[in-house]
Amino acid sequence: MWGFLARESEAPGIIVRNDVTGTITWESPGSEKARQFFWEVRSLNMQNLFVTGATGFVGRNLLIRASREGIPVLAPVRNREKLFACLDEDGIARGVVTAFSPEPAEWNAVSPSHAVLGAGVLFARSRAEYFSTNVEWTLRILRALPPECRTVVLSSQSAGGATPDGRQARSEQDADAPLTWYGESKRALEQAIVREFPDRPIRILRPPMILGARDAATLPLFKMARSLVRTKPGLRRKEFSFLGVEDVVAAVYAAFDLRERGPFYIGSEKPISDFDLIESAARAIGGHGITLPVPLPVVRLMAAVVDAVPSLRAAVPSLTRDRAREIWADRWVVNSEKFRQQTGWRPTVSLDEALLSACRYFQTHGL
Numbered sequence: 001m002w003g004f005l006a007r008e009s010e011a012p013g014i015i016v017r018n019d020v021t022g023t024i025t026w027e028s029p030g031s032e033k034a035r036q037f038f039w040e041v042r043s044l045n046m047q048n049l050f051v052t053g054a055t056g057f058v059g060r061n062l063l064i065r066a067s068r069e070g071i072p073v074l075a076p077v078r079n080r081e082k083l084f085a086c087l088d089e090d091g092i093a094r095g096v097v098t099a100f101s102p103e104p105a106e107w108n109a110v111s112p113s114h115a116v117l118g119a120g121v122l123f124a125r126s127r128a129e130y131f132s133t134n135v136e137w138t139l140r141i142l143r144a145l146p147p148e149c150r151t152v153v154l155s156s157q158s159a160g161g162a163t164p165d166g167r168q169a170r171s172e173q174d175a176d177a178p179l180t181w182y183g184e185s186k187r188a189l190e191q192a193i194v195r196e197f198p199d200r201p202i203r204i205l206r207p208p209m210i211l212g213a214r215d216a217a218t219l220p221l222f223k224m225a226r227s228l229v230r231t232k233p234g235l236r237r238k239e240f241s242f243l244g245v246e247d248v249v250a251a252v253y254a255a256f257d258l259r260e261r262g263p264f265y266i267g268s269e270k271p272i273s274d275f276d277l278i279e280s281a282a283r284a285i286g287g288h289g290i291t292l293p294v295p296l297p298v299v300r301l302m303a304a305v306v307d308a309v310p311s312l313r314a315a316v317p318s319l320t321r322d323r324a325r326e327i328w329a330d331r332w333v334v335n336s337e338k339f340r341q342q343t344g345w346r347p348t349v350s351l352d353e354a355l356l357s358a359c360r361y362f363q364t365h366g367l
Helices: 032-042 057-068 080-089 127-144 181-196 216-225 245-255 274-285 296-308 310-315 321-328 337-343 351-364
Strands: 002-008 011-017 024-027 049-051 073-076 097-100 114-117 150-154 202-206 209-211 229-233 242-244 290-294
Touching: 049 057, 057 073, 057 080, 057 245, 080 097, 114 127, 127 181, 150 181, 150 245, 181 202, 181 321, 202 245, 209 245, 209 351, 216 229, 216 274, 216 351, 229 274, 242 245, 242 351, 245 337, 274 290, 274 351, 290 296, 296 321
Parallel strands: 049 073, 049 114, 073 097, 114 150, 150 202, 209 242, 229 290
Antiparallel strands: 002 011, 011 024
16 A cells, blocks of 8 residues: 545545555545555654565565565575575565575674564474474574564464354454464464563564465465366355455554554454355456365365375375364454554455455466
8 A cells, every 4th residue: 555645625635555456545534544554654664674484475575565665674584596586576676685594593783673573384294393493493583683673473363273162253362272283383482472572572463364466375276266166175164364465464564563462363354255265266267167065074084195195295285184173163263353453454455356466476477
């Protein structure tokens, strides 16, 4: 989003452009879009931005936002050539980003004013692998950053778990109940931050499913949506919160000014269903077909087979027995009201817009 102060007749306001749809609207000063624009401007006092996961989905979109605003980026990466390829693809000048080792012991005078820690392991073979990166490595990064660095840690909805039985949405008041090693590792990181850095300006966000351009994880969804017969796990309708990646980036900027540490849930104002997700992907790619539910006992059998065959674990990491535990729950919906009240942030990207953006990215790059 960008905007500037303007007047319509005698009434002051701002002209706002939506980065996703390209639409331009005139907004009164008290509107939600106007408030979002003003807190985005307030967050632009950063001297530089430290970003982990700069070659990943959310990290790349953060780099695009920072480069548009002329903010130098510091990026610890394992593969510099991959980073440079991503920068070239996204039209970002290489000089905007300073790349260095992912191990803090090898750093030399790294002093960012702001940081976003979003890198981590989504799929691994063991609990120890999740904890090695998602907890231990992230804590090493935090210890190496200057104490005054304003930091946002992107945790996950998985740290809290599925929506509790009988509830419409999970909120910060609900007890955590992670279902997987991944969720446990994210919650363990949050707890370690509270213990080790009680006075640091570190804020924690728990996003749900994130969709949009540069997300390789949605490529199988589009391939399935193009088929005449599509499948979904479970006979019952499942509901989720989601966010377009642009809204996640906006939430990160808003979180720099939070008064409390969190964790805060962020998500769409209305849930979507698994049928909605598949149908939206089909509309984006021009697919026509039917969606068939697969009974959960069949999915459990498939997960056991995937877990037993190394080549299948690599090909379908989301269907290992540990990660498949998140499939059994019927509701992954969160309540973002607390975060919205403290920041004025609201999601603006619809499901169709997010998936259309992802689809166009894949089509443009021949994926």
